[in-house]
Amino acid sequence: MAATDVDIFSNEEKRNLSLGGHVGFDSLPDQLVSKSVTQGFCFNILCVGETGIGKSTLMNTLFNTMFENEEASHYQNGVYLRPRTYDLQESNVHLKLTIVDTVGFGDQINKEESYKPIVDYIDTQFENYLQEELKIKRSLFNYHDTRIHICLYFIAPTGHSLKSLDLVTMKKLDSKVNIIPIIAKADTISKSELHKFKIKIMSELVSNGVQIYQFPTDDEAVTEINSSMNAHLPFAVVGSVEEVKVGNKTVRARQYPWGVVQVENESHCDFVKLREMLIRVNMEDLREQTHARHYELYRRCKLEEMGFKDTDPDSQPFSLQETYEAKRKEFLGDLQRKEEEMRQMFVNKVKETEGELKEKERELHEKFEQLKRMHQEEKRKVEEKRRELEEEMNAFNRRKVAAETLSLSQPLKKDKDKKKSVKTENQSGVNLSNSKVMMAKANMEPLNCQSWWQAIQCCTCLVHSDAWRQGLF
Amino acid sequence: MKSEESEDKQYVGFATLPNQVHRKSVKKGFDFTLMVAGESGLGKSTLVNSLFLTDLYKDRKLLNAEERINQTVEITKHTVDIEEKGVKLKLTIVDTPGFGDAVNNNECWKPITDYIDQQFEQYFRDESGLNRKNILDNRVHCCLYFIPPFGHGLRPVDVEFMKALHEKVNIVPLISKADCLTPNEVKKLKDRVRDEIEHFGIKVYQFPECDSDEEEEFKQMDKELKECTPFAVIGSNTVVEARGQRVRGRLYPWGIVEVENQSHCDFVKLRNMLIRSHMHDLKDVTCDVHYENYRAHCIQEMTSKLAQDNRTDSPLPILPLPTPDVETERLIKMKDEEVQNNHH
Numbered sequence: 050m051a052a053t054d055v056d057i058f059s060n061e062e063k064r065n066l067s068l069g070g071h072v073g074f075d076s077l078p079d080q081l082v083s084k085s086v087t088q089g090f091c092f093n094i095l096c097v098g099e100t101g102i103g104k105s106t107l108m109n110t111l112f113n114t115m116f117e118n119e120e121a122s123h124y125q126n127g128v129y130l131r132p133r134t135y136d137l138q139e140s141n142v143h144l145k146l147t148i149v150d151t152v153g154f155g156d157q158i159n160k161e162e163s164y165k166p167i168v169d170y171i172d173t174q175f176e177n178y179l180q181e182e183l184k185i186k187r188s189l190f191n192y193h194d195t196r197i198h199i200c201l202y203f204i205a206p207t208g209h210s211l212k213s214l215d216l217v218t219m220k221k222l223d224s225k226v227n228i229i230p231i232i233a234k235a236d237t238i239s240k241s242e243l244h245k246f247k248i249k250i251m252s253e254l255v256s257n258g259v260q261i262y263q264f265p266t267d268d269e270a271v272t273e274i275n276s277s278m279n280a281h282l283p284f285a286v287v288g289s290v291e292e293v294k295v296g297n298k299t300v301r302a303r304q305y306p307w308g309v310v311q312v313e314n315e316s317h318c319d320f321v322k323l324r325e326m327l328i329r330v331n332m333e334d335l336r337e338q339t340h341a342r343h344y345e346l347y348r349r350c351k352l353e354e355m356g357f358k359d360t361d362p363d364s365q366p367f368s369l370q371e372t373y374e375a376k377r378k379e380f381l382g383d384l385q386r387k388e389e390e391m392r393q394m395f396v397n398k399v400k401e402t403e404g405e406l407k408e409k410e411r412e413l414h415e416k417f418e419q420l421k422r423m424h425q426e427e428k429r430k431v432e433e434k435r436r437e438l439e440e441e442m443n444a445f446n447r448r449k450v451a452a453e454t455l456s457l458s459q460p461l462k463k464d465k466d467k468k469k470s471v472k473t474e475n476q477s478g479v480n481l482s483n484s485k486v487m488m489a490k491a492n493m494e495p496l497n498c499q500s501w502w503q504a505i506q507c508c509t510c511l512v513h514s515d516a517w518r519q520g521l522f
Numbered sequence: 523m524k525s526e527e528s529e530d531k532q533y534v535g536f537a538t539l540p541n542q543v544h545r546k547s548v549k550k551g552f553d554f555t556l557m558v559a560g561e562s563g564l565g566k567s568t569l570v571n572s573l574f575l576t577d578l579y580k581d582r583k584l585l586n587a588e589e590r591i592n593q594t595v596e597i598t599k600h601t602v603d604i605e606e607k608g609v610k611l612k613l614t615i616v617d618t619p620g621f622g623d624a625v626n627n628n629e630c631w632k633p634i635t636d637y638i639d640q641q642f643e644q645y646f647r648d649e650s651g652l653n654r655k656n657i658l659d660n661r662v663h664c665c666l667y668f669i670p671p672f673g674h675g676l677r678p679v680d681v682e683f684m685k686a687l688h689e690k691v692n693i694v695p696l697i698s699k700a701d702c703l704t705p706n707e708v709k710k711l712k713d714r715v716r717d718e719i720e721h722f723g724i725k726v727y728q729f730p731e732c733d734s735d736e737e738e739e740f741k742q743m744d745k746e747l748k749e750c751t752p753f754a755v756i757g758s759n760t761v762v763e764a765r766g767q768r769v770r771g772r773l774y775p776w777g778i779v780e781v782e783n784q785s786h787c788d789f790v791k792l793r794n795m796l797i798r799s800h801m802h803d804l805k806d807v808t809c810d811v812h813y814e815n816y817r818a819h820c821i822q823e824m825t826s827k828l829a830q831d832n833r834t835d836s837p838l839p840i841l842p843l844p845t846p847d848v849e850t851e852r853l854i855k856m857k858d859e860e861v862q863n864n865h866h
Contacts, residue, residue: 101673123677158679159626205672206702207563211587213625234672237702239772253587303704306785308777316775 089143091194092332093174095130095226096148097167097218098203099155102233107201107288108148110301110312111324112137115290116148125153128163130170132195147195155214164218171197171225175347182348196344198335199262199327200226203233204283208242210249219259225343227262227335229327230254235285235318236303236310243285250283264326265334278326284319287312551610553659554801557691558615559634559683560668561622562590564698569666569757570615572770572781573793576602577759578615585623593620595633616662622679631683638662638690642816661813664727664796664804665691668698669752675714676722684724690812692727692804694796695719700754700787701772701779708754715752726751729795730803747795753788756781 096104105118116135132149149170154163174196181192200222204215222228230250232238238246254261261282264275289312293302301312312320327335356376558566567579578600585593598617603610618634641660648657665687669680684693697703697711719726729748736744758781762771770781781789796804 099672100677103672120674123673123675156677158630158682159628161626163625205563205670206699207561209563209584212562213587213591213593213623216587217591217625234702236774236776237671237699239774257588305701305704305777305779306783307779308774310774310776 086142088190089145090332091145091147092336093147093149093195093197093199095151095167095171095197095200096203097151097154097200097222098233099205100153102203102205103288104150104201104203104233106290107203107231107233107286109290110288110320111328112146121150121152123156125156127157128153128166130166145193149197160214163214164221167218168221168225171222172347175225175344176351178344179348179351196339197226198332198339200228202228202230204230204250206232206234206238206246206285208238208246210246211253216253216257216259219254219261220257223260224346227338227343228259229262229323230283231319231323232283232285234287236287236305238285247281247283247285262335262338264331271330274330275326278322281319281322284323284326286320286323287318288320548609551612552801553612553614554805555614555616555660555662555664556796557618557634557638557662557665558668559618559621559665560698561670562619564668564670565755565757566617566666566668566698568759569668569696569698569755569789571759572757572789573796574602574604574613576604578602590620590623591625593624595620595630597633597637614660621683627679630679631686634683635686635690638687639816642690642813643820645813646817646820661808662691663801663808665693667693667695669695669715671697671699671703671711671754675711676718681718681722681724684719684726685722688725689815692807692812693724694727694792695752696792697752697754699756701756703754712750712752712754727804727807729800747791750788750791753792753795755789755792756787757789 094108096108098104100121100123105116109115109118114137116133129152130149131152132147134145134147137144137146151167154167157163178192178194178196181187181189202215202219202222204211219228219230232243232246232250235243264271264279266272266276266279287303287310289301289303289310291301291303292299293304293309293311295302295309295311300314303310303312311317315321356372556570558570560566562584567582571577571579596619598619599614600617601612601614603612605611616637621630621634624630638661641662645657645659645661648654667680667684669676684695687693695715697708697715700708703711729744756772756779758770758772758779760770760772761768762773762778764771764778764780769783772779772781780786784790
C-alpha cells in the first residue's frame, strides 16, 4: 500500500539544491496548459432568481452570445431546474458551458419548499461524481463534470434589504456551492441608494452567517484586484444585448427617455467587475474551490453516513476495501439476525396462542364437569325425595290396612259409624294419611276413578296392598 | 332694455345651484381614504409622498430580512389634514406593511379584506343607528396595488390579492419603479398586465364613460387615460435640478428621471386621475357599488338566519326597526297563510 512508502520519504530531510544550468522543467506549467487546452474546459453556472429578474439577459451579455431562451411563465407550481449545455470557443480554447436556470423561483405564494429542488440538484451532481470516483473501472479524465462551480444569486433591487426568501435560500446553499450575490436590474437604484443597499445586504449576510464566495487573495498576481473587488460585493449589474449608438461608438446599452445606461461603463454599473472576476480572473479558482471544498464536504458527509471512518479505534488508517468488507459482513450479519428475530417472534407467538387455546379448553372442560356434578347432585336429591315419599306411602298403606282390619273386626253399626266417621273425616278435611295414600296411589298405578274422593271410596284398590291385607300398621 | 327685462323675467335662478353646492362642500370639507398595497421595496411610501407633496413616513422602521421570514400583515393608518385654496381634505392613508414579504404568503390578504369589511360593518351600524349626525366614513375609497416591474406580468400573489379585493374596493393597479423599463418594455408589460387582468376576470376600477356632450379635448384626454392603464409610475422624495428647473426626480449617472415629466412616466396621469378628476367618482363607486353589495349581502344573511332560527338574534343587535319580534312574526305568518288560503 502506498501509505507505507510515503512514510519512508517523509523521514528524510528535504534539501534545497541549486542547479548548475538550465534543465528545462520550467516548461511544466506550459505543458499543463497545453494539455488542458487540448482537453477543453468545463464550467457550470447556476442562476438563482425570480422570474423576469434578468438571468438569461445577463448570461447573454456576459458571454456575448444569444443562448436560446423562452420566457418563463409566473404560474409554475414549483421550482424546477433547467440545465443547458453549450460549446463555446475563443481563440483555441474550448469551453463546455452549462447554464442552469431556476424556473418558477419566487413565484409561488408559499415559498417554503422553494430551495429544495436547488439543493437536490446540486447534491445530485455531487453524487454522480462520487459514484464515478468510486467505480472500479472509472474514467475521470473523460467524465463530463456537471458539478456547479458558481451560483449567481440575483437580488431584486428593492433598495431596502434582502427578501426573506433570499436569506433562507442562501443559507441553505452556502455550504454547497460558491455564491456570488448580485443586484439585478441595477439601473433602478441611484448611486446613494445603491451604497446603502450594498452595505445593508452585506451586513445581513454576515449577521446571519451566510458564507459567500470570497475572491482569493493568496495568489500574489491577483491579490490586489481581488481584495478590492471583494469590497464591491454584491455587484450591481445591468444586462443588455441591444446596441445603442453613443457618441461615435456602438455599445451595449439600455435606452431610456432620460439617458442611456451603458453596460460596460464602470460608472454606470458593476458589469465589467463581474465579468472580470467571474471569467477572466477566477474561473479556475472557482472550479478548484468547488472540487476541494464543497465536493469534499459532500463526500465526507456521505461516506460518514455510510459508516466509513478514516481511522479505526486503534488509530490505524483504514483502507476502503477493508471497511467495505467489514460493512458488508456487518450488513449480512444484521440481515441474518433480523431473520432469526422474526422467526423467534413467530414461534413465540404460535406458542402463546397454543397456550391460550389449551387454557380455554381446560376451562370449558371444568365447566362441563361442574355442570355434570350439579346435575348428579340434583338427581340424587330427587332420588332421595322419591324414596322418602315411597316410604311414607308404604307407611300410610300399612296404617290403612291396619285401620281396615280393625274396622272389619268391629260390629256393623260401628262399621257404619266408622265408615261415616271415615267419610266425615274424609269429607271434612284432608287426613294426612289418607292424602298420602292417595298420592302414593297416584304414583303407583293409574286411577280408574275420576276424582280422588271417588278413589278413596273405592276400597278395592286399597285391599290389593299386601301390607293392608297383612294388617301391618 | 326690453330684452334685459324679459331676460330677467325668464331667469329663475337655479343655475346658481352648483355654486351653492361648491360653497357648502368647501365649508364641510372632504375626506378620502386611500389604501396602498404591495410587497416591500416597490416605492409605495415614496409615491404617496410624491402624490400629496408631504412626508407621511418620517419615522418608520423597516424590518430585516430574517425578521420578515414569518411576518404577518399589519394595517397601519396615517391621517393628515391638508388644505389647498380654502378646500380642506382629511386624507387617510392605509398601509399594509408585511404583505407578500414572508416566505409563506398563504392568505396574506386576509387581514386586508377583514379591515375593509370592518369599515363597512361599522358604517352599516352607524347608518342604521338612531343618531346619524356625525357618521365617520372610514370606508376605503381606493386601493393602489403595486405590481413589480421585474417580472413578465402578474404573479400568482398579485392575482390572488386582486381577486380577493375586487368586489370590496376600487382597485387601481400600478406598475411601480418604472424607471427600470425602457418605453418598449413598458408597453409590453402594460399589454401583458391588461390581458392577464381580463383573463383572470379581475374587476379593476373603470373610469366612467364621458358624456357625449363633453368637449372634444376632454374626451381625447379621457381616451388617452384609459389606454394608459395600468399606470407606470415613479416616485421621488428628492428635488433635483433638471433643465434649469428644480423638479422632483431621481438622479442617475446617465440622466435625471423627472417624476412629473409625462414622457418619463405616468405619474402626472395618476395624480390627475386620483385627485384632480376622479376622487369623487371613486367615493361614489365605493358608496354605491361596493358598500351596497356588502350591505345587501349582510341583510340577506341576516334574514336567512332569521328564517332558520326564528329568533331575534341578529348579527347587528343595535338595528331597531327591521327586526320584528316573535309575536309579530308569528302573526305575520298566520295572516300570510290566511291570505293564501283565501286565494285558493
